Amino acid sequence: MxxxxxxxxxxxxxxxxxDVLERVLDKGIVIAGDIQINLLDIELLTVKIRLxxxxxxxxxxxxxxxxxxxPFLSRGxxxxxxxxxxxxLEEKAGLPTTRQRERSGE
Amino acid sequence: xxxxxxxxxxxxxxxxxxxxxxxADASPNFETAGLAVDPAHDVELLAEGPLAGVASRVSLExxxxxxxxxxxxxxxxxxxxxxxxxxxxxRTLSAVSVVPCRFCTVYRSESELRRFLSERREPLQAAxxxxxxxxxxxxxxxxxRERFVAGQAPRNEEIRELRERSASLAEGRAYLERRxxxxxxxxxxxRLRTTAGNDIHARLLARAGDGMPLTLQAPEVSxxxxxxxxxxxxxxxxxxxxxxxxLGSLAAEYRDAGVEFELTGPWPPYNFVPEELRxx
Numbered sequence: 543m544x545x546x547x548x549x550x551x552x553x554x555x556x557x558x559x560x561d562v563l564e565r566v567l568d569k570g571i572v573i574a575g576d577i578q579i580n581l582l583d584i585e586l587l588t589v590k591i592r593l594x595x596x597x598x599x600x601x602x603x604x605x606x607x608x609x610x611x612x613p614f615l616s617r618g619x620x621x622x623x624x625x626x627x628x629x630x631l632e633e634k635a636g637l638p639t640t641r642q643r644e645r646s647g648e
Numbered sequence: 649x650x651x652x653x654x655x656x657x658x659x660x661x662x663x664x665x666x667x668x669x670x671x672a673d674a675s676p677n678f679e680t681a682g683l684a685v686d687p688a689h690d691v692e693l694l695a696e697g698p699l700a701g702v703a704s705r706v707s708l709e710x711x712x713x714x715x716x717x718x719x720x721x722x723x724x725x726x727x728x729x730x731x732x733x734x735x736x737x738x739r740t741l742s743a744v745s746v747v748p749c750r751f752c753t754v755y756r757s758e759s760e761l762r763r764f765l766s767e768r769r770e771p772l773q774a775a776x777x778x779x780x781x782x783x784x785x786x787x788x789x790x791x792x793r794e795r796f797v798a799g800q801a802p803r804n805e806e807i808r809e810l811r812e813r814s815a816s817l818a819e820g821r822a823y824l825e826r827r828x829x830x831x832x833x834x835x836x837x838x839r840l841r842t843t844a845g846n847d848i849h850a851r852l853l854a855r856a857g858d859g860m861p862l863t864l865q866a867p868e869v870s871x872x873x874x875x876x877x878x879x880x881x882x883x884x885x886x887x888x889x890x891x892x893x894x895l896g897s898l899a900a901e902y903r904d905a906g907v908e909f910e911l912t913g914p915w916p917p918y919n920f921v922p923e924e925l926r927x928x
Contacts, residue, residue, distance in 0.1 A: 558871060559727070561786060561912055562734045564862070569918035570668075570750040571775065571925045573764060 660707035664755040667691070667736045667748070668916060669765070669772055671780075672700040674744040683739065685732040686710065694758065696765035699772055702740050703761060711754045737916040745780040747772065748916035768925055775921050782857055782885035783914035787895065788865075789848060790874035791840060795906030797833055806832060840905065841877040848878050848898055855894040856882035858920055877907065881919040 665685050672695040680691035684704035694701045709715060719725050733751050740746045755761040765772070801808045810832065814825035845861070853859040859882040870876050884891045892911075899909045 558912075559730075560865060560870070562730060565748075565915060565918040566730050566733055566751045569921075569923075570748040570916075571921050572750045572923060573666075573753055573768075573925050 660709045662689075662705045663708040663711065664694075664701075664703045664758060664761045665706040665711065666753045666755060666761060667702045667704075667733060668740060668746040669749070669776060670700050670702060670740065670744045670746050671776060672696070672698050674700075678739045678743040680736055680739050683732060683735045685729050685736075687732075691736055694761060694765070696762045697769060699765045699769060699776070701761055701765055702736065702746065703755075704736075706754060708754075708756065711752065716752065741783060741914060741916050745776065745782065746916050747775045747779060747921050748918050771922065771925055775925075779883065779917040779920055782883050782917060782920075783888075784917040784919055785856075785882050785884050785888075785891065785914060786862075786912035787848070787852060787878070787880050787882065788870065788876060788910040788912070789844065789878035789902070790870070790872055790908050790910070791837055791877050792874050792906040792908065793833060793837070796837065796840070797829075797906075799904040799906055800833075800836060804836070807836070837875065837877070840907075844902060844905070844907065845878045849880055851894055851898060852880065852882055852891065855887060855891040856884050857887075858883040860919060862919070874908065881915075883917055883920045 670693070672693075684691050686704065686706045689705040691702060691704045694703055710719070730751060737746060737748050755764070797807060797811070801811055807829065810825055810829040814822045814829060816822075817825060849859065849861055859880055862879040862881055864876045864879050867873055867875070882891065895909060895911065899907075902909075
C-alpha cells in the first residue's frame with residue numbers, strides 16, 4: 543500500500559480523546575511505592591475519574607462520553623461493575639467504601 | 649505561563665511529574681516547550697545511569713493526593729492534563745523510544761525520581777528493550793450496514809429475497825419484511841464480527857512484534873455511525889511497511905463486505921509495557 547493510500551486510513555485529526563483516555567488512564571507503567579500517590583491510590587484515582595466522567599454532564603460536553611463503550615459501565619444496569627471495582631479498591635486501601643458511607647448517611 | 653496566581657504558586661513546593669522513561673544515550677532532540685502538565689515549567693530529561701526520565705516540575709499542591717480528588721471533578725483541568733501527558737509523550741516518541749507511565753505519576757523530589765531510575769534499572773531496561781525502535785499502532789474496523797447488505801445480497805439468498813420482497817410489497821407487509829431483514833443482517837454482522845475479527849487480528853499480528861485486541865467502542869465513543877467490529881493495538885517497528893501492506897490487503901478484501909479500516913497512532917506503546925513495576 544502506498545503512503546498516500548494509507549493516509550486515507552488515518553483520520554488526520556488530533557487523536558480522539560476516547561483513544562487517549564483508554565491508554566493514559568488504563569495503560570502505561572504504574573510504579574509501586576516511592577511516589578507521591580501510591581499504586582492503590584492511582585488505581586482508585588483512575589476508577590474515580592471514570593465514575594466521575596460517567597456521571598458528569600460536562601464530561602459529555604467536553605467529549606468525554608466514552609464510558610458508554612466501557613465494559614465496566616456498559617454491562618448490566620448503571621455503573622455496577624465499575625462501582626464494584628471501586629468498592630474493592632477502597633476496601634483494600636482500608637477506606638470506608640462508598641456503599642458504607644451511603645448507608646451511614648441514610 | 650499561567651495567567652493567574654503566579655506569585656502564590658512560586659511559593660509552592662515542587663515535585664516531579666514523570667511522563668515516561670527513555671535511554672539516556674538516546675540524546676533526544678524534541679520540542680516540548682509549553683506542553684508540560686504545568687506549562688510554567690519545561691520538560692526535562694533526568695539522566696540516571698543508562699536511563700533518563702522525561703519529567704517536568706509540578707506544584708505538589710496542585711498534584712497533592714487530596715487536591716487531586718477534587719481536581720478530577722474539574723473536567724477542563726482533567727482534559728488539559730491528560731492531553732498534556734499524551735502530547736509530551738508523542739513528542740518524545742517522535743525522537744526516541746519511550747516506556748510511557750500512567751497518568752499522574754508524581755515524585756516528591758528529584759532524588760526520589762533518580763532513586764527510582766537506579767533501583768528499577770533492570771525491569772525498566774527490559775521494558776525499554778522490548779519497545780525500542782517500535783511504536784504502537786491502533787487499528788479499528790467498522791461495518792457499513794448498507795454496503796454490507798449490498799455486498800451480501802448476491803451471495804446470501806435469504807437476504808436477497810427479503811430485500812426484493814420488501815421493495816415490491818405493499819407498505820404494511822413491506823415493514824414486516826424489513827424488520828426480518830434487519831434481524832437477519834444483525835446476526836450476519838455479529839458473525840462477521842467474530843470471523844473477520846479473528847482473521848484481522850491473526851493477520852496483523854503476523855506482521856507485528858506483538859498485538860492484542862482492545863475493547864470495541866460504541867458509536868458515541870468512536871465518533872462514527874458505523875458499528876465497530878474490530879479494535880486492536882500492535883507493536884510495530886521496522887516492519888511497519890509490512891504491517892501497513894497487510895492492513896492494505898485486509899481493507900481491499902473486506903471492502904465488498906462494507907468494512908472500513910482506521911489506523912491510529914503512532915502511540916507511545918502504552919499497551920506493551922508492564923502494568924506494574926515493583927522493586928526488583
